Amino acid sequence: MYDTTRREGAVTQDDIKIQARKVQVFYGDKQALKDVDVDILDKTVTAFIGPSGCGKSTFLRCINRMNDTIPIARVEGEILLDNENVYDRRVDPVQLRAKVGMVFQKPNPFPKSIYDNVAYGPRIHGLARNRAELDGIVEGALRGAALWNEVKDRLTEPGTGLSGGQQQRLCIARAVATSPEVLLMDEPCSALDPIATAQVEDLIEELRTQFSVVIVTHSMQQAARVSQKTAFFHLGNLVEYGDTDDIFTKPKDSRTEAYISGRIG
Amino acid sequence: MTGIAFALLLTAALTGYMMNRRAALALRDGGQRLHSVGMFHGLYAVLAVVVPSVVVILLWLMLQAPVINAMVMSGLPAGTLDGLDSGARQLAQAEIQSIAGGRIFGSPESWKLDAAERLNSLRGLSGWLMVAVVALVVAAGLWLTRRSVAPQFRARQAVERIVLGLMIFCSVIAVFVTVGIVLSLVFESIRFFQMVPITEFLFGTRWEPQIPIRADQIAADGAFGWLPVLLGTLVITFVAIVISVPVGLMSAIYLNEFASPRFRAVAKPMLEILAGIPTVVYGFFAILTVAPAIRAWGAALGIPVAPNTALAAGGVMAIMLIPFISSFADDALSAVPRSLRDGSMALGATRSETMLKVLFPAAVPGIVGGVLLAISRAIGETMIVVMAAGLIAKMTINPLDSVTTVTVQIVTLLIGDTEFDSPKTLAAFALGLMLFILTLLINIVALRVVRKYRELYD
Numbered sequence: 001m002y003d004t005t006r007r008e009g010a011v012t013q014d015d016i017k018i019q020a021r022k023v024q025v026f027y028g029d030k031q032a033l034k035d036v037d038v039d040i041l042d043k044t045v046t047a048f049i050g051p052s053g054c055g056k057s058t059f060l061r062c063i064n065r066m067n068d069t070i071p072i073a074r075v076e077g078e079i080l081l082d083n084e085n086v087y088d089r090r091v092d093p094v095q096l097r098a099k100v101g102m103v104f105q106k107p108n109p110f111p112k113s114i115y116d117n118v119a120y121g122p123r124i125h126g127l128a129r130n131r132a133e134l135d136g137i138v139e140g141a142l143r144g145a146a147l148w149n150e151v152k153d154r155l156t157e158p159g160t161g162l163s164g165g166q167q168q169r170l171c172i173a174r175a176v177a178t179s180p181e182v183l184l185m186d187e188p189c190s191a192l193d194p195i196a197t198a199q200v201e202d203l204i205e206e207l208r209t210q211f212s213v214v215i216v217t218h219s220m221q222q223a224a225r226v227s228q229k230t231a232f233f234h235l236g237n238l239v240e241y242g243d244t245d246d247i248f249t250k251p252k253d254s255r256t257e258a259y260i261s262g263r264i265g
Numbered sequence: 266m267t268g269i270a271f272a273l274l275l276t277a278a279l280t281g282y283m284m285n286r287r288a289a290l291a292l293r294d295g296g297q298r299l300h301s302v303g304m305f306h307g308l309y310a311v312l313a314v315v316v317p318s319v320v321v322i323l324l325w326l327m328l329q330a331p332v333i334n335a336m337v338m339s340g341l342p343a344g345t346l347d348g349l350d351s352g353a354r355q356l357a358q359a360e361i362q363s364i365a366g367g368r369i370f371g372s373p374e375s376w377k378l379d380a381a382e383r384l385n386s387l388r389g390l391s392g393w394l395m396v397a398v399v400a401l402v403v404a405a406g407l408w409l410t411r412r413s414v415a416p417q418f419r420a421r422q423a424v425e426r427i428v429l430g431l432m433i434f435c436s437v438i439a440v441f442v443t444v445g446i447v448l449s450l451v452f453e454s455i456r457f458f459q460m461v462p463i464t465e466f467l468f469g470t471r472w473e474p475q476i477p478i479r480a481d482q483i484a485a486d487g488a489f490g491w492l493p494v495l496l497g498t499l500v501i502t503f504v505a506i507v508i509s510v511p512v513g514l515m516s517a518i519y520l521n522e523f524a525s526p527r528f529r530a531v532a533k534p535m536l537e538i539l540a541g542i543p544t545v546v547y548g549f550f551a552i553l554t555v556a557p558a559i560r561a562w563g564a565a566l567g568i569p570v571a572p573n574t575a576l577a578a579g580g581v582m583a584i585m586l587i588p589f590i591s592s593f594a595d596d597a598l599s600a601v602p603r604s605l606r607d608g609s610m611a612l613g614a615t616r617s618e619t620m621l622k623v624l625f626p627a628a629v630p631g632i633v634g635g636v637l638l639a640i641s642r643a644i645g646e647t648m649i650v651v652m653a654a655g656l657i658a659k660m661t662i663n664p665l666d667s668v669t670t671v672t673v674q675i676v677t678l679l680i681g682d683t684e685f686d687s688p689k690t691l692a693a694f695a696l697g698l699m700l701f702i703l704t705l706l707i708n709i710v711a712l713r714v715v716r717k718y719r720e721l722y723d
């Protein structure tokens with residue numbers, strides 16, 4: 001259980017949700033991640049930044065084992081979720097993914113109604129005993145994703161008919177509906193306009209109270225706005241990891257400094 | 266002669282191209298700014314030479330035979346043809362033509378020999394005349410286009426317009442052929458319906474189109490109610506679809522989502538080979554292997570089974586349709602964006618759940634379209650049923666009974682000695698028209714279904 005008496009800044013073992021130990025990823029012969037060690041905290045937003053192709057998405061996909069769906073990908077090392085290695089043979093990736101939700105760069109609503117999109121996860125995991133309970137879960141998730149007021153009268157319309165920003169929030173609602181413990185977001189705002197981006201950022205702030213959020217972003221400002229912890233990746237290495245304020249004001253590594261000041265990337 | 270005409274026009278086209286291009290380039294080298302590059306001036310000459318002369322040659326070839334024949338026949342000594350009916354005249358004309366071709370039987374009358382000689386000389390004349398006319402057209406084309414080469418002349422637009430015209434012409438041909446075929450079906454069917462009332466054809470339940478050898482035989486008129494024939498087609502189609510759709514879909518789903526790349530690399534080409542087998546081969550497979558097997562099973566189980574069962578024909582047709590449906594479904598599944606699959610997997614769905622709840626529904630429009638096209642094909646399929654289905658029309662929906670189909674009846678009505686104005690022959694046209702309307706309707710529905718789902722999903 002969590003230590004409810006913790007103070008800001010004092011990290012205890014209980015606060016750590018995910019521990020990555022010497023994670024290496026290969027695509028065929030090509031190494032995409034080298035010896036990544038990182039502790040991701042519970043109820044915290046962690047931002048991954050770094051130049052394109054440095055392995056941010058790859059690392060994110062390690063956490064919910066979506067790399068398993070890429071035939072040529074091979075993962076080494078350990079990723080502990082609540083002290084259990086997700087790559088352990090006893091862990092079912094399908095159940096893992098119910099606990100670790102994911103939101104993709106491009107909104108990808110299913111060609112189903114808005115309701116069915118959100119109810120998808122709860123249905124396959126049998127989270128609701130009856131229709132009323134399912135309705136409750138759907139409404140809760142849509143409210144959580146700040147979408148309820150916009151769609152409550154059109155739940156039966158196709159999710160693909162929403163605007164890009166609404167679609168992305170629908171995808172967040174869909175991920176939230178399975179009540180995950182960790183939410184992974186891979187550049188969730190890259191296809192959105194500033195207003196929709198602001199809405200999603202507010203949402204992330206909300207979601208942090210319930211679970212741990214990991215967000216990949218190319219926007220330094222966004223990382224600074226939404227995250228408490230930041231990890232900087234470069235060429236498959238985790239170069240620097242620490243409090244977001246520290247990373248952006250007094251980076252220790254010269255590569256981090258060069259990247260955030262816009263000199264590499 | 267035709268060879269010479271074509272050689273002439275090719276040389277002229279080449280010359281025109283070189284000439285005009287050179288002229289255009291000369292203008293440019295002289296410091297003028299050309300509107301179109303030299304190549305288009307050249308192509309303009311080519312088109313101006315080729316298009317009209319090809320039209321002339323084709324028209325000439327089409328019209329020369331009737332014109333020459335008419336001239337020969339009217340040039341016969343007065344009174345030769347008097348007292349001959351139209352059949353005898355045609356016979357005389359045919360004989361003249363074969364004499365002209367050098368095939369002389371017996372000793373023909375001298376006026377026939379004269380006429381044959383005239384025919385040959387007219388033909389020779391016509392050939393030379395054609396070459397002369399083509400030469401004239403070609404020369405005119407060359408002269409006109411050569412004159413048109415000028416800096417402001419929009420050769421590119423002119424060429425594009427001509428090419429556009431040619432494309433329109435080609436597509437119009439396709440339309441005209443279709444319309445022509447449909448019209449001929451319609452007119453022959455109308456003639457049929459003048460002999461057999463349309464209500465009897467549409468709603469009659471007896472199909473016995475035998476035409477008597479002697480006038481006093483029974484069934485002298487035959488019965489032309491198409492319902493049993495239609496029913497037979499539907500039974501066989503139903504059997505074929507019921508078997509092929511599940512098998513085709515399952516194999517597509519397996520190949521698309523679950524099979525290892527190695528298995529897929531073997532199975533896909535196999536299915537394509539299956540699609541390439543000629544239907545006549547399926548036909549004797551049905552008649553020699555499947556039908557006896559079904560009979561044997563029926564005998565073992567004590568069920569009466571006809572020798573030509575709808576089950577055998579439909580079952581083999583199903584095998585023919587499996588690759589068709591499978592590849593349609595495979596394409597439709599592959600067209601579903603990967604992001605949807607990832608989205609479903611990331612929510613903790615298994616592969617089967619992802620397939621069942623996301624990929625398959627998203628692929629439904631393509632799959633439905635494929636199935637409807639398969640139904641069209643099954644209805645129109647001829648060879649398998651000609652070999653494996655029965656000939657006698659029966660009002661039955663028992664797949665273990667022998668039934669006949671619309672296509673089989675069309676074939677049997679038209680083989681052998683046929684007169685073009687007996688109801689038996691004309692019935693084939695009426696059946697053909699019905700078949701056409703049926704498949705047209707199915708295809709229209711297929712397109713509408715596909716479009717409706719598209720609207721829902723895009």
Ligand SMILES: Nc1ncnc2c1ncn2[C@@H]1O[C@H](COP(=O)(O)OP(=O)(O)OP(=O)(O)O)[C@@H](O)[C@H]1O
Pocket residue numbers: 027032050051052053054055056057058059070072
């Ligand atoms: N499916 C794959 N197959 C082969 N190589 C891949 C695959 N996915 C990623 N890679 C390689 O792994 C490296 C890291 O890719 P990754 O997608 O993790 O980068 P990223 O940091 O997310 O970049 P971006 O910011 O552009 O999204 C890249 O060199 C990429 O080419």
Ligand SMILES: [Mg+2]
Pocket residue numbers: 056057058186
């Ligand atoms: Mg990425």
